[in-house]
Every structure is written in C-alpha cells, then in structure tokens.
Amino acid sequence: MKRIIICSWLIMALHVIAFGQNMNRVKQYVNDLSSPEFYGRGYTNKGDSLAADYIAVKLKEIGIKPIGNSYYQHFNMSINSYVGKPNLTINGQSLQNGIDWVAYPTSPSLQGTFPVKWITKQILTSRRQLNQLLASDLKNSFICFDSTVINNSDLYYFARNTFTSSPLMVKGIIDRVDSPKYSARRYVNDYGTFRVRKELMTKAVTSIDIDLVNKFTTNYQTQNITGLIEGKTDTCITLIGHYDHMGMFGEAMYAGANDNASGVAILLELATYFKKHKPYYSIQFIFFGAEEASFYGSEYYVNNPVYPLDKTKLVINFDMVASGTDWTELIHAELYPDIKKQFLSINKQNNYIQHLKPTGYEATSDHYHFHDKGIPSLFFWTAGGNEYYHEPLDTPEKLEYPVFEGIYQLVIDFIEEYQL
Numbered sequence: 114m115k116r117i118i119i120c121s122w123l124i125m126a127l128h129v130i131a132f133g134q135n136m137n138r139v140k141q142y143v144n145d146l147s148s149p150e151f152y153g154r155g156y157t158n159k160g161d162s163l164a165a166d167y168i169a170v171k172l173k174e175i176g177i178k179p180i181g182n183s184y185y186q187h188f189n190m191s192i193n194s195y196v197g198k199p200n201l202t203i204n205g206q207s208l209q210n211g212i213d214w215v216a217y218p219t220s221p222s223l224q225g226t227f228p229v230k231w232i233t234k235q236i237l238t239s240r241r242q243l244n245q246l247l248a249s250d251l252k253n254s255f256i257c258f259d260s261t262v263i264n265n266s267d268l269y270y271f272a273r274n275t276f277t278s279s280p281l282m283v284k285g286i287i288d289r290v291d292s293p294k295y296s297a298r299r300y301v302n303d304y305g306t307f308r309v310r311k312e313l314m315t316k317a318v319t320s321i322d323i324d325l326v327n328k329f330t331t332n333y334q335t336q337n338i339t340g341l342i343e344g345k346t347d348t349c350i351t352l353i354g355h356y357d358h359m360g361m362f363g364e365a366m367y368a369g370a371n372d373n374a375s376g377v378a379i380l381l382e383l384a385t386y387f388k389k390h391k392p393y394y395s396i397q398f399i400f401f402g403a404e405e406a407s408f409y410g411s412e413y414y415v416n417n418p419v420y421p422l423d424k425t426k427l428v429i430n431f432d433m434v435a436s437g438t439d440w441t442e443l444i445h446a447e448l449y450p451d452i453k454k455q456f457l458s459i460n461k462q463n464n465y466i467q468h469l470k471p472t473g474y475e476a477t478s479d480h481y482h483f484h485d486k487g488i489p490s491l492f493f494w495t496a497g498g499n500e501y502y503h504e505p506l507d508t509p510e511k512l513e514y515p516v517f518e519g520i521y522q523l524v525i526d527f528i529e530e531y532q533l
C-alpha cells in the first residue's frame with residue numbers, strides 16, 4: 114500500500130515537473146493572444162482573423178495536419194461594432210470606455226443630448242402615474258430603471274420590453290450595473306442599450322450626452338481553424354475551444370486572457386502532447402470563431418462538418434480554464450454516467466483537480482451544438498479568482514494555472530484510457 118502511495122506521488126511529481134517545462138510556452142500563448150497586436154480578437158482591424166492565422170501557424174509548427182488542404186473553415190456573418198471613440202458624458206464627466214460604461218453591441222449610432230427619465234416601481238404600478246407616463250412622448254428619451262424595478266425581475270423585463278417596442282419605443286435604456294460587461298452581436302436594434310456603473314448613474318442624472326457610431330457589416334468573413342492527429346482508428350475525439358473575443362470598444366481592448374486564450378493554450382498543449390504520443394482514437398482540434406456572437410462558429414460547423422460527425426465519438430470543450438481554484442465544472446457530465454465515472458475515478462486516483470463538479474445540460478459555450486446533434490459533449494469551465502469576465506481587465510497576469518494543469522493531465526489520462 115505504502116509503495117502504491119509513494120508510486121502515485123512519484124507519478125504526480127513527474128507530471129508536475131513535466132508540465133512545469135511547458136508552462137512558459139502556455140503563458141507565451143496567452144500573452145501573445147491577449148496582446149494589442151490582436152485587438153481583442155474581435156471585429157476591430159480583423160483581430161479575429163489575425164488570431165486565427167496565429168493558431169494555424171502554431172498547428173503547423175507542432176506538426177498537426179489540416180483536414181483536407183486547409184486549416185481554415187471560412188464562413189460569413191453579420192456583425193455590429195463601433196468605430197472611432199465612443200463617448201458618454203454624464204454630469205459634465207466623460208466616462209471611461211469599457212470601465213465606466215459600454216454600449217451593448219445591439220445599439221445603433223446615437224449622437225446628441227438626451228433627457229433621462231427615471232422609472233420607479235411606483236410609477237409602473239400606479240394607474241394615474243402610468244397613464245401620465247404613457248401619454249408623454251418618450252421617443253427622444255433614455256429611460257433608467259431604479260432599484261425598485263430592477264429588484265423585481267418580472268416587472269423589469271415587462272417594462273423593458275414595453276418601452277423598447279413600438280409604439281412607445283424610447284431612444285435607449287440605461288442599465289445600472291456593478292461592472293459593465295460587453296459582448297458581440299449579429300444584429301442591431303432601433304434603440305440603444307447602455308450599461309453604466311451604478312455609482313455614476315445616480316438619480317441626479319437627468320440627461321446624457323452621447324457620441325456613438327456603429328458599423329454594421331452584413332458579410333463579415335471569419336473562420337474556424339481545425340486540424341487532426343490520426344490515431345489507430347478513424348473514429349475521433351474532438352477537442353474544441355473558441356479563440357475569438359469581443360475586440361475593442363473605442364480605446365478599451367478586451368484582451369480575453371481567460372476567455373478564451375486559456376482554452377486555446379490548453380488545446381495547443383494537448384496537440385503537442387498527442388503529436389508525440391500517438392493516440393488510439395484520432396484527435397481533431399477545432400478553434401472556433403464567433404463564439405461570443407451567440408456561438409455562431411460552432412453552429413456553422415455542426416451544419417457543415419469538416420470531419421464526419423458520425424465518426425466523432427466525443428467532444429470536449431475548454432472555455433475559461435484558468436479562472437482560479439474555487440471549483441471546476443465538468444458540464445454535461447451528468448448526461449453520460451459512464452464518462453462521468455471514468456473522469457471522477459481518474460481524478461480521485463491522481464488528485465489532479467481539487468473541486469471537480471459534474472453538472473447537467475448547459476447551452477453556455479460551443480459544446481452544446483454537438484450535444485444537440487446527438488454527440489456526447491463535455492465542457493471544462495473553472496470558477497474563482499478572475500472576476501473580470503467580458504471586461505477589459507481579463508488580462509494574463511490574473512490567470513491561475515494550477516487548475517489548468519490539472520485539467521490538462523486529467524484529459525490526457527482520460528483519452529489514453531478511453532477505449533470503449
């Protein structure tokens with residue numbers, strides 16, 4: 114027994130030493146992809162395509178072959194972004210883009226000074242006050258809900274939908290938030306949605322000055338990147354992660370170090386490992402574009418697969434794998450008891466990840482499109498430490514790598530043992 118314990122500690126120590134040598138390379142991938150050279154890997158200066166080119170070069174260097182003659186699967190989509198330097202002035206103070214405020218990317222161009230109408234629960238629930246409000250012309254106003262409305266989610270969504278639909282349609286809505294989170298969207302609304310830090314958007318604010326210019330592109334070309342390591346069978350395990358992020362909002366760059374330069378780094382490390390250790394199953398790697406635009410890259414892929422879906426045995430997604438050490442979710446594991454059992458047993462034997470939680474169905478990243486096509490799909494996601502999800506502050510120095518290493522080792526062991 115003692116010998117077994119010493120033995121397993123030795124194996125673990127060897128793993129740690131082995132991975133330690135790779136850590137500089139992992140950090141380099143994350144630093145590179147998060148750097149200003151890639152403009153936040155979104156829709157400013159084709160940052161998404163620059164990141165795709167970087168990954169294709171790395172795959173070639175590692176010795177991973179494309180499927181067919183190209184690593185690239187191009188596709189087109191509509192996308193909304195902002196040009197120039199957006200400006201929002203409140204109380205004579207120009208707010209910092211990305212930190213104090215952001216325009217939700219369904220917002221159209223807006224310029225000028227607009228009155229702000231505050232909406233309270235009392236206004237919405239008093240017939241007299243509501244009638245007065247509905248009789249007033251709000252078409253040129255922004256509305257802001259106070260906390261009595263925001264704290265009642267049914268009332269909030271009802272009011273929000275009412276004020277942003279014709280005939281009432283307001284110029285825009287201001288959401289008061291703890292920290293403004295950006296996104297990417299493939300359509301534009303007729304009204305603006307601004308997210309403003311709540312301590313700046315006080316009830317004293319009765320008007321705003323705005324200068325926002327959007328650029329809506331209907332035929333934007335982007336891409337998925339994919340490559341293959343041939344195993345002893347053509348049945349494959351597909352390892353996926355998205356490389357895109359949100360790009361820029363004015364001077365604010367969304368580095369996306371955890372989301373999801375970390376996922377790209379783990380895929381490149383796994384590619385390096387399996388290139389040297391020929392696997393039983395073939396292993397396909399897919400780096401998706403347009404994940405932040407409502408998972409469009411993976412939606413396009415499952416409808417236009419590069420490798421036959423009926424030969425794809427299992428999909429494992431990596432998205433935000435260096436957040437911190439609070440816990441690691443293995444999403445969808447509850448849907449596949451045999452797979453869950455195997456992951457948990459390897460993890461227990463080797464103590465790779467301290468708090469590994471299997472969970473059920475979640476349509477929160479690219480994996481779910483595969484699940485919906487009938488292919489078992491799992492998703493590794495880590496929690497803790499890095500709280501800067503979809504903010505410019507998701508930068509490399511905030512990443513925590515112990516769990517990243519654990520996931521890397523666990524997936525290698527799983528794939529090497531998974532010969533069902």
Ligand SMILES: [Zn+2]
Nearest residue numbers: 372373432433
């Ligand atoms: Zn992500």
